Amino acid sequence: MKNLEELKKIRERVRKDLELRTGKHRIKIVVCLGTCGIAAGARETMNALIDLIAENDRSDTIVTTAGCAGFCEQEPMIQVYMEDKEPVVYGKVDPKAAKEIFEKHILKGEIVEKYLFSKGK
Amino acid sequence: MKDLADHLFDILENSVKAEATEVKITLGIRDKLFFCKIEDNGNGIKDEDVTDPFVTSRKTRRVGLGLPLLKRAVESTGGSLKIYNSEKKGVILEFKIDIAHIDAKPFGDIARTFIDVIYSWPKVSFDIFFQMEGNKKVSIFSSKEIRKIVSDFDIQQKEVRDFIYDSIDEELKKMGIDSQFGID
Secondary structure, eight states: OOOHHHHHHHHHHHHHHHHTSOOOOOEEEEEEOSHHHHHTTHHHHHHHHHHHHHHTTOTTEEEEEEOOOSOGGGOSOEEEEETTSOOEEEOSOOHHHHHHHIIIIIHHOOOOGGGEEEEOO | OOSHHHHHHHHHHHHHHTTOSEEEEEEEEETTEEEEEEEEOSOOOOSSOTTSTTOOOOSSOSOOOHHHHHHHHHHTTTOEEEEEEOSSSSEEEEEEEETTSTTOOOOOOHHHHHHHHHHHOTTSEEEEEEEOGGGOEEEEEEHHHHHHHOOHHHHTSHHHHHHHHHHHHHHHHHTTOBTTTBOO
């Protein structure tokens, strides 16, 4: 890859911006990216969530990935972990559903029943 | 799997699951034939047919569809797929696809696959090469190189991701790997 110098400059700028905010992650969203998830379009869901976090400037929220959870017919699945709350699992989360879940659950703390798969461990 | 980019991500996940720390990906196009070679230093495969859907290492289900699906996608164009343990540690997977064939899947967003890969598994190093005519290899991307500059935290930032994405995409386009229908 070329332009490594430019990448360094972008990194410095981004880091400076971030210093102004808290860097602690309080919300974790896990996207299941097994073969079943990928085939169902989970990479689009993941990228939609990453974009939503950036657009809404939520440095406290992070997206990570996991393998197949064993409920392939429910893919794309995501799990939402919030500090001091029970984990929530959603099924059939396409980019549109991801937006709705992000706006209601992540931003307001309201669970979106429409896509709810399970609550708790 | 709607395109080759999805297959590629899926297959790279196999290397990660096999505890590989280094994965080398070589891409090339010659006479409308797209070829891809993936070499990892993971645990390797047992002596069984891993392209059989009922052979899997996973615990959640007794089927594994990643390789069988890729095999079908490849063979439906008259192409071929080989997977074998390398002489050193790890696995080598090679496949060839006739991208001019009516049943060939579109490439899809290959650059996005690589971004998703380095984002998902920051501890694994991925190197991408393009093989030109006459076996000359050109490096397109090295995650080790990127990792020297950006941390896990930086890569979550949109501006950083977008920059890396654009650089990889530009390189791939120069090589003739364009997102929708392969080559023009």
